[in-house]
Structure formats: C-alpha cells, structure tokens
Amino acid sequence: MAAGKRPAAGPRSPAAMAQWRKKKGLRKRRGAASQARDSDSEDGDFEIQAEDDARAGKLGPGRPLPTFPTSECTSDVESDTREMVRAQNKKKKKSGGFQSMGFSYPVFRGIMKKGYKVPTPIQRKTIPVILDGKDVVAMARTGSGKTACFLLPMFERLKTRSAQSGARALVLSPTRELALQTMKFTKELGKFTGLKTALILGGDKMEDQFAALHENPDIIIATPGRLVHVAVEMGLKLQSVEYVVFDEADRLFEMGFAEQLQEIIGRLPGGHQTVLFSATLPKLLVEFARAGLTEPVLIRLDVDAKLNEQLKTSFLLVREDAKAAVLLHLLRSVVRPQDQTVVFVATKHHAEYLTELLAAQQVSCAHIYSALDQTARKINLAKFTHGKCSALIVTDLAARGLDIPLLDNVINYSFPAKGKLFLHRVGRVARAGRSGTAYSLVAPDEVPYLLDLHLFLGRSLTLARPHEEPSGAGTDGVLGRVPQSVVDDEDCGLRSTLEASLELRSLGRVADNAQQQYMRSRPAPSPESIKRAKELDVAGLGLHPLFSSRFEEGELRRLRLVDGIRSYRARSTIFEINASSRDLSSQVMRAKRQKDRKAIASFQQGRKEQQERQKALAGPSLRCPAPQEEQPGKEEDGGENVELVFTEVSGQKRQRPPPHRGAKRRREEAQQRDQEFYVPYRPKDFDSERGLSVGGVGGAFEQQVAGAVLDLMGDEAQNLTRGQQQLKWDRKKKRFVGQSGQEDKKKIKTESGRYISSSYKRDLYQKWKQKQKIDDRDSEEEGTFDRRGPPRRGGKRGRGPAGASQPPAPGAPAGRVRSELKTKQQILKQRRRAQKMRFLQRGGLKQLSGRNRRRVRELQQGAFGRGAPSRKGKMRKRM
Numbered sequence: 008m009a010a011g012k013r014p015a016a017g018p019r020s021p022a023a024m025a026q027w028r029k030k031k032g033l034r035k036r037r038g039a040a041s042q043a044r045d046s047d048s049e050d051g052d053f054e055i056q057a058e059d060d061a062r063a064g065k066l067g068p069g070r071p072l073p074t075f076p077t078s079e080c081t082s083d084v085e086s087d088t089r090e091m092v093r094a095q096n097k098k099k100k101k102s103g104g105f106q107s108m109g110f111s112y113p114v115f116r117g118i119m120k121k122g123y124k125v126p127t128p129i130q131r132k133t134i135p136v137i138l139d140g141k142d143v144v145a146m147a148r149t150g151s152g153k154t155a156c157f158l159l160p161m162f163e164r165l166k167t168r169s170a171q172s173g174a175r176a177l178v179l180s181p182t183r184e185l186a187l188q189t190m191k192f193t194k195e196l197g198k199f200t201g202l203k204t205a206l207i208l209g210g211d212k213m214e215d216q217f218a219a220l221h222e223n224p225d226i227i228i229a230t231p232g233r234l235v236h237v238a239v240e241m242g243l244k245l246q247s248v249e250y251v252v253f254d255e256a257d258r259l260f261e262m263g264f265a266e267q268l269q270e271i272i273g274r275l276p277g278g279h280q281t282v283l284f285s286a287t288l289p290k291l292l293v294e295f296a297r298a299g300l301t302e303p304v305l306i307r308l309d310v311d312a313k314l315n316e317q318l319k320t321s322f323l324l325v326r327e328d329a330k331a332a333v334l335l336h337l338l339r340s341v342v343r344p345q346d347q348t349v350v351f352v353a354t355k356h357h358a359e360y361l362t363e364l365l366a367a368q369q370v371s372c373a374h375i376y377s378a379l380d381q382t383a384r385k386i387n388l389a390k391f392t393h394g395k396c397s398a399l400i401v402t403d404l405a406a407r408g409l410d411i412p413l414l415d416n417v418i419n420y421s422f423p424a425k426g427k428l429f430l431h432r433v434g435r436v437a438r439a440g441r442s443g444t445a446y447s448l449v450a451p452d453e454v455p456y457l458l459d460l461h462l463f464l465g466r467s468l469t470l471a472r473p474h475e476e477p478s479g480a481g482t483d484g485v486l487g488r489v490p491q492s493v494v495d496d497e498d499c500g501l502r503s504t505l506e507a508s509l510e511l512r513s514l515g516r517v518a519d520n521a522q523q524q525y526m527r528s529r530p531a532p533s534p535e536s537i538k539r540a541k542e543l544d545v546a547g548l549g550l551h552p553l554f555s556s557r558f559e560e561g562e563l564r565r566l567r568l569v570d571g572i573r574s575y576r577a578r579s580t581i582f583e584i585n586a587s588s589r590d591l592s593s594q595v596m597r598a599k600r601q602k603d604r605k606a607i608a609s610f611q612q613g614r615k616e617q618q619e620r621q622k623a624l625a626g627p628s629l630r631c632p633a634p635q636e637e638q639p640g641k642e643e644d645g646g647e648n649v650e651l652v653f654t655e656v657s658g659q660k661r662q663r664p665p666p667h668r669g670a671k672r673r674r675e676e677a678q679q680r681d682q683e684f685y686v687p688y689r690p691k692d693f694d695s696e697r698g699l700s701v702g703g704v705g706g707a708f709e710q711q712v713a714g715a716v717l718d719l720m721g722d723e724a725q726n727l728t729r730g731q732q733q734l735k736w737d738r739k740k741k742r743f744v745g746q747s748g749q750e751d752k753k754k755i756k757t758e759s760g761r762y763i764s765s766s767y768k769r770d771l772y773q774k775w776k777q778k779q780k781i782d783d784r785d786s787e788e789e790g791t792f793d794r795r796g797p798p799r800r801g802g803k804r805g806r807g808p809a810g811a812s813q814p815p816a817p818g819a820p821a822g823r824v825r826s827e828l829k830t831k832q833q834i835l836k837q838r839r840r841a842q843k844m845r846f847l848q849r850g851g852l853k854q855l856s857g858r859n860r861r862r863v864r865e866l867q868q869g870a871f872g873r874g875a876p877s878r879k880g881k882m883r884k885r886m
C-alpha cells in the first residue's frame with residue numbers, strides 16, 4: 008500500500024485500519040521535509056494512488072502498481088501513465104521525491120540503482136522545468152547534484168535507443184576529466200534506458216571517435232574543441248540534436264572557447280532545448296545570449312551562502328619561498344594520514360616540481376595538468392581515486408566538476424586570482440553532505456585577492472590575534488601566520504633534498520620562472536582590495552589557531568622579538584649615525600627636525616588615528632576579533648617619515664600636508680549616510696555579481712556599456728573578403744595580425760558560413776574511411792551525418808555523406824561511377840568468409856570431423872550395445 012493511504016472503500020480488516028491510523032499519527036509528527044522523502048518508495052517501485060486504481064477498476068484497493076511499462080511498451084501507454092502519476096502528485100503537493108517527477112520506469116530504476124533516495128534542492132527545482140521543455144539557466148553550489156539535473160530529463164526526453172539518424176542530445180564540458188565523469192554518470196543513471204553515448208574528447212584518437220559516431224549514438228558528450236574538429240572533418244550537421252547541455256557554462260563561455268562554441272551552436276537546429284549549469288553563474292542572462300536561449304528560466308540557489316556549511320577554510324599567511332615547507336608540514340602533520348588531498352598550483356611546472364619534491368620526502372603523490380598526455384592523466388587520476396597516493400597536485404584544470412569520492416582536503420598552494428575559481432577549487436570537498444577542509448597559503452602579494460574573495464563571498468575575514476593563544480573559537484575562516492619553527496623544520500629537510508638532487512634544483516628554477524610569468528599574467532585584484540591590503544597590518548598578525556600545539560611561550564616570545572625587529576624604526580637618520588653633534592650632516596638634520604616639528608607631530612597624530620580607525624573597522628570584508636596589541640618599538644620611535652623629510656629638504660615634490668582637522672571632520676560628516684534617504688549607486692550584490700561575470704574585466708555596468716556599443720566596423724568587416732580584412736600591427740610580433748589580435752592564420756569556411764582555423768580540416772575522416780573501407784552510402788544509411796558533406800579545401804564533395812547533389816570532383820569521370828567501397832552487406836559477407844577461413848586454418852574442420860566420428864561411434868554403441876556388429880541397410884544409413 009502506498010505510504011499513508013487510507014484503505015479504499017470496501018470491506019476493511021480492523022488490523023489494516025489500525026495500521027493506517029498508526030501511520031497517520033506518525034506522519035502528523037513528521038516535518039514537511041520527511042514527508043517529501045516518504046513519497047519515494049524505498050524499494051524503488053512506483054506506487055500509485057489507491058483511489059485512482061479503484062476508479063480504473065484494474066487493481067484491488069490500495070494495491071501498488073507493480074512497475075511502469077518498460078521501454079518495449081508503446082510510448083502512448085507510457086506517457087499516459089506518466090501523466091496520471093504527475094496529475095496525482097500535483098494533487099498531493101507535499102510529495103517532492105523523484106517519483107513525483109513522473110520519470111519512466113527505466114529512468115527511475117537508474118536513479119534507485121545509483122542510490123539517490125531524495126532529490127537535492129536544485130534537482131527538485133530544475134528537473135520539472137526541464138521536463139516541461141523549457142530552456143533553463145541554473146546555478147547551485149558545488150557538489151549539489153547538478154549533473155543529475157540535466158541527465159535525468161535528458162533520458163526522459165530521449166526515452167530509448169532510436170533508429171533515427173544522428174545524436175539527439177549533446178553535452179558540452181570544458182575539460183576532458185569532467186566529460187569522462189559525465190559519461191560515467193550517464194552510464195550509471197541511464198543504465199536501463201539502453202541509450203548509446205559517444206565520448207568525443209581532445210587527446211583521444213580521432214579514428215576511434217569517427218567509429219563511435221558511425222555507431223549512431225543517441226548522446227554525444229564532448230569537449231568543444233574536439234567536437235568542432237570531428238564535426239568539420241565528418242561534416243556532422245548535428246541537425247537531429249534536440250537537447251543541448253552546457254555544463255560549467257560560465258567556463259565554456261569565458262574566452263578561449265568562443266570560436267568553437269559559435270561553430271557548434273551554428274550547426275544546431277532551431278527549436279532545440281538548451282540548459283546551462285554551473286556553480287557560478289551571473290544573473291545577467293545577456294552574457295549567455297550566444298547560447299541561443301529561448302525564454303530561459305533562471306534558477307539560482309545558494310546565491311548568498313556560496314560556500315558549503317560543511318566546509319572549513321583556513322588561510323595561512325606565508326612567504327612565497329616558504330610555501331613548499333608549509334605544504335609539506337600540512338600534508339605530514341596537519342591532515343590525517345588516511346586523508347586524501349588535492350593541491351592546486353599555478354602552473355604545470357609547479358606541479359612537476361612539487362611532485363618530485365614531495366616524493367623525495369616520502370609523501371606519495373601524483374599530478375595532473377592539461378599538457379600531460381591524456382593516458383597519463385587518466386592513470387594519475389585513477390591512482391589517486393583508488394587511494395594509491397594521498398595527494399594529487401593539479402592545475403586549475405581539475406578545479407571544476409571533478410567528483411572524487413572520499414576527498415577530505417583541498418590545499419590552495421597558489422591563491423586563486425578570482426573568487427569563483429576559489430569556489431570551484433574548494434568545491435571538490437564537502438560534496439553531497441560530506442565535510443571537508445580547504446587550506447589556502449597566502450603570500451603577502453596575494454592578500455588583495457583574499458580580500459577580493461571575501462568581498463565576493465560577502466563574508467568577513469577574521470584575523471588571528473597577535474601573540475596570543477587562540478580562544479578556541481575555531482580555525483574556520485581565520486587568516487593567521489605559520490610559526491617560524493614549522494617553516495624552519497621543514498625547510499631544513501627540503502634544503503638537503505635539493506642539494507642532493509640536480510634534477511630537483513633545475514625543476515625548482517623552472518617553477519620559479521613560471522611563478523614570475525604567472526604573476527605577470529594573472530588578473531589584477533580590484534583597486535579597493537589593493538588599498539585595503541595596504542592598510543592591513545599583516546606584520547602584526549597572530550599565529551593561526553591551526554598550530555595551537557606550537558603556542559609555547561618560547562614561540563610567542565620569539566614572534567614578539569621578530570615583530571619588534573621588523574617594525575623597528577631608528578630615531579635618527581642615516582646622516583646622524585656615527586656622526587658627532589658638530590658634524591654638518593647631523594646639524595642639518597637636527598635643524599630640519601626642529602623646523603618641521605609641527606608637521607612631524609601632526610603626521611604622527613594622523614598615523615595613530617589611522618591605526619585606531621583600522622582597529623575599530625568591522626567592515627564586510629575585514630574584521631579583527633579583538634583590538635590589536637600595540638606593536639613593540641612602534642610607540643615612541645617618533646615614526647618620522649624619512650622620505651618626507653628628505654623630499655622637503657631637497658626641495659623636491661612637496662608632500663601634501665595632512666588635512667586640516669576641521670576639513671577632516673567635514674569630510675567624515677559628509678560620509679555619514681542618512682539611511683532613510685540613502686540610495687546606493689551600486690546594487691548590494693555588486694561585488695558578488697562582478698565575481699560571477701563571464702566577461703571578466705570590469706563590472707556588470709562596464710560590460711553592459713561595452714555591449715551597447717554600435718560596432719559599425721564589425722558589420723563592415725563581415726562584408727570584406729579575408730584578404731581585405733583590417734589588420735593591425737603587433738609591436739611584439741613585429742608583423743600584422745588579425746582584428747582580434749590573433750595572428751591571421753589560414754582559415755576555412757564551414758557549413759555554417761563561419762571561418763575557423765584550417766587546422767580543423769585535415770581530411771583525417773576520409774583517410775579513416777578509406778582504411779575502414781566504408782562506403783559513403785553506409786554513412787548515409789547509418790544516418791550519422793547530414794546529407795551535405797564536409798567542406799573540402801578544393802570545394803570537392805564526395806558521395807555518401809557528401810550528398811549526390813554536389814558537383815563531381817575536378818578530373819573525375821562524368822556520370823555515376825560504381826563505388827569501389829563495399830556496402831554493409833558486402834562487409835558482413837566478407838567478415839563471415841574471413842571467419843570461416845580462420846576456422847579452417849585453425850584445423851577446425853579436422854576437429855569437427857573427429858568430433859562427428861566420435862559422436863557416430865557413441866550413437867552406434869548406444870543403439871546396438873557395446874561391440875555390436877555394424878548393421879547394414881536402412882538403420883546404418885539413418886545413423
């Protein structure tokens with residue numbers, strides 16, 4: 008009986024009624040969430056309302072409907088039943104399980120097999136809308152189950168394997184690893200649908216991909232670059248695609264993939280359904296205009312709480328050159344020995360160097376980066392996921408989408424330059440209800456990025472208290488320093504390892520150079536964060552609570568001493584050192600100090616006030632848990648700004664005097680806001696949306712403005728031939744390059760009329776077909792291709808996928824020539840013949856006749872008794 012259903016009218020046993028009442032009582036006590044969960048039957052069978060069954064007259068009162076019709080049944084019946092279930096569930100608004108979504112049985116079975124009992128919030132929100140056929144742009148935080156959101160409706164739409172030509176669904180992923188993972192999910196969740204999937208990834212053999220597409224898959228999962236390559240080679244029109252998914256859509260739409268996406272979208276038919284998913288999507292849908300969305304529904308969850316509650320974050324302030332030592336300490340002493348950790352680094356050179364360095368220190372690890380061979384990438388990832396090594400060192404290639412079960416920690420060796428990259432990186436842990444920790448090593452020059460991140464998250468950054476033991480408030484979200492003793496201990500071991508290995512030293516040098524390049528190329532932090540970072544007194548920061556075991560008195564004393572030395576300001580200038588009071592330089596300095604004593608006093612006063620303001624500051628992105636202690640050596644050193652004095656003495660550019668007190672007060676008053684009438688010129692979510700923006704540079708307004716520019720040149724450029732297109736002088740390359748700043752490479756025109764790099768067309772497909780002896784007619788029969796063929800450099804088109812309407816190739820004999828390529832039947836016949844040949848060559852005939860002879864003997868014995876004399880005549884003949 009369906010959970011909680013009153014037994015239908017008719018004779019009821021008292022026991023059944025008592026059971027029903029008991030259930031009803033129980034249900035009343037439960038909350039709304041658990042009611043939703045109840046609606047999913049535990050055993051995976053669909054159940055239907057008793058009243059409905061009774062009305063239908065097919066089932067006994069309250070009896071469950073055993074299963075949905077399987078895919079063999081006619082789709083009419085299936086859709087009727089689904090409608091029935093939907094209607095029923097709509098009546099019962101409480102139900103919010105997978106069952107209420109009206110999936111067909113094969114899809115539902117896949118969900119149950121995967122072990123999903125209750126849909127996640129984003130699944131509950133998006134699946135019904137996608138099932139209704141609407142275009143959807145959806146955002147929810149990492150690990151919230153977005154993959155199932157687009158796969159389940161896709162299975163439901165495609166239903167079952169179709170003989171219809173061409174793929175009907177296309178899933179685009181930004182990285183190969185993510186595409187592989189989506190393939191895995193597709194196989195698991197769509198296990199009972201029988202749909203065929205082809206994986207088109209860069210780095211894999213193109214020949215295998217041609218073969219996969221020749222098998223007429225229902226779904227194509229691809230990375231954009233390789234899909235365009237295959238599509239151009241094969242002349243794939245993708246006209247049968249009804250459902251397109253842009254997974255990690257913001258990444259796909261960020262620069263880099265623009266050309267490929269335009270080409271793919273240009274090949275899609277009108278009226279297809281498009282869904283976009285990511286953990287970081289802006290609310291400005293105009294940024295996805297290129298995706299060809301039609302009246303899209305925007306669903307954004309977790310806009311405010313972007314980080315998972317189960318995720319703990321720690322920010323460690325370390326010098327760049329001490330990062331390796333701190334990383335080693337974290338892996339050895341902070342994370343548990345059984346933990347699995349992913350380390351994000353800036354470049355592949357860092358990945359190589361750190362892998363070797365850690366291996367030399369007996370920390371087992373593997374690495375992945377985009378330039379690594381695809382097979383090595385797969386092997387290294389498998390090594391890590393199977394627990395063969397405890398750390399995986401990766402570049403941002405692995406930041407998105409990777410779902411590594413049982414992953415515990417993420418370490419940001421290099422701090423991400425963008426807030427949303429941080430979200431994706433740390434989103435590898437604390438997935439699907441699990442907990443996890445993210446440690447971030449922050450070099451002093453990365454502090455502005457840290458402040459940018461907190462602006463983006465809308466969270467406050469907590470600073471560790473200086474020279475004090477932590478109050479036990481926890482380590483979450485705290486920025487603190489690493490004890491010098493930790494750095495020294497680990498650094499000692501690392502130095503001796505480096506001294507012993509020439510290879511490691513050269514890898515280290517390469518990594519250092521790469522770091523310089525990376526720092527030059529990373530996007531700049533926002534100006535306000537740079538300003539705040541300058542105001543932030545990082546030298547006065549306390550030890551991170553993570554190292555509480557190191558908070559011995561000795562360590563704190565040492566820290567105080569080091570800080571004292573760091574902030575020491577000499578009372579006298581360099582001209583007065585070792586100079587007697589009669590020396591000219593000393594006299595000049597004293598006279599100067601005397602003359603400027605007012606200015607010096609006011610400067611000191613201003614500085615003090617600034618420090619006090621900073622302490623009291625509890626803004627959205629910066630908060631001190633307690634007033635900071637006064638820095639030793641700072642209070643009475645006079646703090647004379649030597650630079651200022653010297654500029655004044657030498658009569659150079661005059662520093663602006665500190666503002667007059669009255670002017671200051673007036674300015675402060677002007678800054679006070681009347682909350683009743685104050686209208687901010689920026690929306691509240693400005694920083695957050697700026698971080699999510701796909702366009703990259705500038706805020707949302709800047710982008711809107713940029714988008715509103717009427718680009719007459721752009722239109723004109725389209726009418727120009729390639730030779731006429733405007734070129735501009737590249738000073739670095741010392742030659743003319745195309746409008747986009749790209750070198751004017753050789754281009755070919757595609758079916759969709761766009762120009763793409765000629766490297767996409769190398770006639771690999773034709774060669775493969777010749778090798779496989781595939782007739783073009785077969786390609787057409789198999790229906791993978793459009794009737795129009797692939798573009799040829801010489802304007803030639805073959806038969807088969809190329810279509811018969813094309814002009815013959817120059818030099819080809821006129822009229823229809825009998826193709827030398829074999830038909831499907833001929834290939835099958837040839838295969839059978841080859842099989843037979845192999846059989847004969849193996850001596851199969853001899854074996855067969857021997858077996859026959861033995862059988863005859865056995866039969867003879869069975870029929871006539873052992874050693875019976877052979878009979879002549881009819882009986883023997885029959886035998």
Ligand SMILES: Nc1ncnc2c1ncn2[C@@H]1O[C@H](COP(=O)(O)OP(=O)(O)OP(=O)(O)O)[C@@H](O)[C@H]1O
Pocket residue numbers: 122123124125126127130147148149150151152153154155285286407408409410434435438439
């Ligand atoms: N309804 C569900 N019940 C239980 N587990 C689920 C459910 N949906 C998804 N999961 C599991 O949650 C994990 C994360 O899912 P998925 O990879 O789809 O997340 P995501 O939102 O796509 O993450 P990312 O943004 O990082 O790509 C997976 O292990 C998946 O099997």
